[in-house]
Amino acid sequence: MAHHPRHAPLLAVFPTQPVLIAELAHFVAKAQKDAIDKKGRFTIALSGGSLPAMLAGLVDHPHIKWHHWHVFYVDERAVPLDHPDSNHRACTEALFARVPIPAAQIHPIDVAQLGDLEELADAYEKTLIHAFAQKDAARFPVFDLVLLGMGPDGHTASLFPAHALLAEEDRWVAPLADAPKPPPERITFTYPVINHAARVVFVATGAGKADVLARVLDHPEEGLPAARVRPVAPGQLYWFVDEPAAARTAYPRTDLKL
Numbered sequence: 001m002a003h004h005p006r007h008a009p010l011l012a013v014f015p016t017q018p019v020l021i022a023e024l025a026h027f028v029a030k031a032q033k034d035a036i037d038k039k040g041r042f043t044i045a046l047s048g049g050s051l052p053a054m055l056a057g058l059v060d061h062p063h064i065k066w067h068h069w070h071v072f073y074v075d076e077r078a079v080p081l082d083h084p085d086s087n088h089r090a091c092t093e094a095l096f097a098r099v100p101i102p103a104a105q106i107h108p109i110d111v112a113q114l115g116d117l118e119e120l121a122d123a124y125e126k127t128l129i130h131a132f133a134q135k136d137a138a139r140f141p142v143f144d145l146v147l148l149g150m151g152p153d154g155h156t157a158s159l160f161p162a163h164a165l166l167a168e169e170d171r172w173v174a175p176l177a178d179a180p181k182p183p184p185e186r187i188t189f190t191y192p193v194i195n196h197a198a199r200v201v202f203v204a205t206g207a208g209k210a211d212v213l214a215r216v217l218d219h220p221e222e223g224l225p226a227a228r229v230r231p232v233a234p235g236q237l238y239w240f241v242d243e244p245a246a247a248r249t250a251y252p253r254t255d256l257k258l
């Protein structure tokens with residue numbers, strides 16, 4: 001995909017985490033309005049880690065049309081949906097239990113349905129094909145918004161440093177049984193899916209992210225997993241970070257004027 005044009009990432013730095021959470025809510029509200037005005041629906045893919053809690057600002061936001069939301073997962077751990085490690089459980093507790101998204105429009109990766117990781121990845125890919133194929137003529141689905149976190153090792157989704165899946169170009173959804181961070185068995189979106197999204201937002205907060213953020217933004221040639229997220233134009237990548245996370249990067253800041 002190296003020949004596709006890509007916009008430079010935009011770095012938005014917020015003074016505190018509560019301000020970031022409020023601005024993220026405005027950003028998501030605007031993204032969903034744009035999508036719903038154009039196409040009558042909003043497709044969003046969510047991650048785990050601290051991200052679900054960051055969605056709290058959406059719950060009382062006045063301009064959200066929840067009935068038009070279609071929710072998917074960037075990655076998931078191969079655990080039951082009610083397990084404490086489940087990203088779906090975290091998102092349900094932070095958001096879905098508190099807002100009226102129709103249940104049929106929330107698409108968990110349900111390990112209980114199929115034991116085998118390969119089958120589970122294929123089944124989730126089929127879920128995406130069903131949701132997108134007739135809507136977008138593209139080879140890959142075009143999500144309106146993909147929300148990502150980043151680990152201190154630079155991983156994102158379940159795409160880990162030096163892992164073979166960093167080179168996956170065909171599959172939309174892939175299994176892995178050897179994640180270096182437990183639990184080892186997971187399902188993840190691949191780069192082509194993430195990089196065809198209309199908007200991708202990384203959220204990173206805290207001093208623990210300062211070194212890795214500088215490596216990703218100032219030295220993308222290192223090829224850390226988070227640095228490989230570069231949406232194909234007109235897709236745009238945004239970084240939403242707080243001051244402690246931004247302490248070490250020299251990357252230019254953008255005022256998003258939300």
Ligand SMILES: O=C(O)[C@H](O)[C@@H](O)[C@H](O)[C@H](O)COP(=O)(O)O
Binds near residue numbers: 048149151152155182
């Ligand atoms: O899959 C996992 O093991 C974690 O969920 C991981 O991917 C997490 O999202 C990042 O490490 C960022 O974590 P924070 O958002 O909590 O900083």
